[in-house]
Amino acid sequence: MSTIFDVAKAAGVSKSTVSRVLNGEDGVKEETRIAVEKAIKELKYSPSYFAQGIRTGRTKTIAMMVPEYTNIFYSEMFRGVEDVALEYGYMVLVCNTERHANAEIEYTKELLKRKVDGIIYNTYSNSEAMLNYLKELSRQLPVVFTNKIFSESDDVAYVYTDGFKGNRRAVHYLYEHGRHKIGYIRNTSDISVIEERYEGYLQGLKDCGLPYREEFVYRITQKKEPDYIKLGHEAAEYFIGLEERPDAILAAIDTLAIGCVQHLQKKGVRIPEDMNIIGFDNISLSEMIEPPLTTISQPIRRMGQKAAEIVIAKIEGRETEDHIVFDGELIVRETTN
Numbered sequence: 001m002s003t004i005f006d007v008a009k010a011a012g013v014s015k016s017t018v019s020r021v022l023n024g025e026d027g028v029k030e031e032t033r034i035a036v037e038k039a040i041k042e043l044k045y046s047p048s049y050f051a052q053g054i055r056t057g058r059t060k061t062i063a064m065m066v067p068e069y070t071n072i073f074y075s076e077m078f079r080g081v082e083d084v085a086l087e088y089g090y091m092v093l094v095c096n097t098e099r100h101a102n103a104e105i106e107y108t109k110e111l112l113k114r115k116v117d118g119i120i121y122n123t124y125s126n127s128e129a130m131l132n133y134l135k136e137l138s139r140q141l142p143v144v145f146t147n148k149i150f151s152e153s154d155d156v157a158y159v160y161t162d163g164f165k166g167n168r169r170a171v172h173y174l175y176e177h178g179r180h181k182i183g184y185i186r187n188t189s190d191i192s193v194i195e196e197r198y199e200g201y202l203q204g205l206k207d208c209g210l211p212y213r214e215e216f217v218y219r220i221t222q223k224k225e226p227d228y229i230k231l232g233h234e235a236a237e238y239f240i241g242l243e244e245r246p247d248a249i250l251a252a253i254d255t256l257a258i259g260c261v262q263h264l265q266k267k268g269v270r271i272p273e274d275m276n277i278i279g280f281d282n283i284s285l286s287e288m289i290e291p292p293l294t295t296i297s298q299p300i301r302r303m304g305q306k307a308a309e310i311v312i313a314k315i316e317g318r319e320t321e322d323h324i325v326f327d328g329e330l331i332v333r334e335t336t337n
Helices: 004-011 015-022 030-043 049-056 072-087 101-113 128-140 163-176 192-207 228-240 254-266 300-315
Strands: 061-066 091-096 118-121 143-145 157-162 182-186 217-219 248-251 276-281 294-297 323-327 329-331
Touching: 004 015, 004 030, 015 030, 061 072, 061 101, 061 300, 072 091, 072 300, 091 101, 101 128, 118 300, 128 143, 143 300, 157 163, 157 300, 163 182, 163 192, 163 248, 163 276, 163 294, 163 329, 182 192, 182 228, 182 254, 217 228, 228 248, 228 254, 248 254, 254 276, 300 323
Parallel strands: 061 091, 061 118, 118 143, 143 157, 157 323, 182 217, 182 248, 248 276, 276 294
Antiparallel strands: 294 329
16 A cells, blocks of 8 residues: 655655645645656555544544434435535544434534534534534534524524425415315424424414414324334324314425325325325425325435535635525425315
8 A cells, every 4th residue: 555655755755745735735836746646646545534634633524413314304415415525525424313412412522522524413402502502512613504493693504494484385385275274293392493394384374364273283292213104194093083184284394294195095085185295305205105295395415515515615714605595395296286
């Protein structure tokens, strides 16, 4: 295996000159740079990021923290993060905190010990203590958040999709298509970061002059290792058991909606004739089920790409956008009519 000393000898330059070429520094003559790059190619030299990290203070590593591995949303976001990270020569560590704020803090401390260059942070918690911790963390190293947990006035970087506006529009769509008894499947109480979607549902009801009916809102209660498809089945069973059923249901996330569709059909409820269903996220599975799911689309992969672009720009000291908010797009498929 070739070393930096071998490259320097082959190019007829010093080790420090090779380092300057590798780091893209200015002040290296063009003919010298060409000679070094030729030697690197011929010797198939691969620089040690560990050694570079000692010298530069960087490890070319970013971490992506997720609350749960099982959520398809995060696997799709990771693809976007990796698209950009690999382009810039960074590796991505994926860290599963299992939805616990304490685990998030402990994981973060371990990442700081390992000198990661930046973090893309997905969290479900927005308690005051956690928010204060995350603000302090963002002052120590580049961090980008992918949930709406801070206000626009806070000095933090974030990328997210506006769930309030998305669900508000979805209620309008259902109302305009003759659906006036609209229910909602809320996620568990610990996932407060997507409650804006529920607030959008409530605002949509008000806009359309529809009454809020408590029995039309089903709250998921299982917090540990949730199987969202199964929980969607349970939500559907609840709605089937009502004396008066909704004629449409919005779900906090696609997998809950998918489970709901499956169980309703199994019980003889026709989709969309008897009941319309709308999810949120537009994960890849949403167009594979039968019938394909109408959903509010987040540009999940693009969100991952933008988060990676921002955190890497911050690591490298380049100017970058700090606040990116995407609009959710209603993708009409066959679970609505």
